[in-house]
Amino acid sequence: MVNFNENILEDNTLLSINNRGFAYGDALFETIKASYGKLLFWEDHYFRLMASMRIMRMEIPMNFTMEYLEEQILKTLTENNLSNASSRVKLTVFRNEGGLYLPETNDISFLIAVKPVDTDFYIVQDTFYEVDLFKDYYVSPSLLSSLKTNNKALNVVGSIYAKENKLDNCLVLNTDKQVIEALNGNVFVVKGNTIKTPPIENGCLKGVMRKQIIETIESLPEYELVEEAISPFELQKADEIFITNVIVGIQAVSKYRKKTFKSEVSKLLIQKLNIKIRVS
Structure with missing residues (x-):
């Protein structure tokens, strides 16, 4: 299950072929580690995302607070039965459809996808690398x-x-x-x-x-x-x-x-x- 603009959908839901993230790479993402409902270093992720959206000249919605996005991520983890596990969270923000290189709008949408990971915290990787x-x-x-x-x-x-x-x-x-x-x-x-x-x-x-x-x-x-x-x-x-x-x-x-x-x-x-x- 994924979270598309607050709506929980099947993870095989198709995005439009006109999605600007697909068509032009007009998208940003944050990869976040969640451990038993705790988003590690969430404040740093959030402020990096906000700074990146400003650089990309995306319109930041008024409700895009740190608390709101955390709530949406936790909601997605719950829907995937991952509240009591460790997970990889991918939060993607993309400019809405319209235009070619020059967009017709700077408004954005978001998508949250999650999947489990094996380790709860960080371990020493002793494998040959x-x-x-x-x-x-x-x-x-x-x-x-x-x-x-x-x-x-x-x-x-x-x-x-x-x-x-x-x-x-x-x-x-x-x-x-x-x-x-x-x-x-x-x-x-x-x-x-x-x-x-x-x-x-x-x-x-x-x-x-x-x-x-x-x-x-x-x-x-x-x-x-x-x-x-x-x-x-x-x-x-x-x-x-x-x-x-x-x-x-x-x-x-x-x-x-x-x-x-x-x-x-x-x-x-x-x-x-x-x-x-x-x-x-």
Whole structure:
């Protein structure tokens, strides 16, 4: 069951072929982890969505408050018997039909879809995880590249490339040939006591989990968090590389080309992250 503008419908309900999210990628989405009726980091998701809608010049409805959208998500979880489980929530906002590239209206509709996930909180991922660079296409840094829009062609093609080459993920480069993120999350590189992550200005997604990890690192006096450009040459000199997103939490990278990595910092941050969730 999905929630389309407050209406609970069968999840095989068809959207119009004129839907602007389908026709032009004129849509934004938030992927949220829900655990037993609690939306993790919901405030951060909500304010990122509102900021993104303003950048996309979408009209924000008066009733689109944090409380209203939370109520609609919880309603959808209940209808899918997922109130007492952990779930992946996808909240999509798209501009209403009409027009070609130039829309006839800036009014919006929303769609909420949910499905269960295996883990309630975040766990240490000890499985072997190999990555490489995806160099077929590059991200051009701009304010739009920091948004979660439906324009994800690079991520789709990159994911196919990773599968064809028996990789678990790929790291994405910007047009300056700097590492900016993974196909499905932000990237952090550890060298000694310094933990680096690319700045938003380099073209990476303004990730909700990225924000949580940065705040957690900044609370640890033994580590220094630096937001700086990351060169591909730094990867093979790193002690550790990890990828972050709100569903997995932290995914430690085991191997990049011929270099293998530890996961000590990843494990420490996972522990701190789960503590943060329990006390919030």
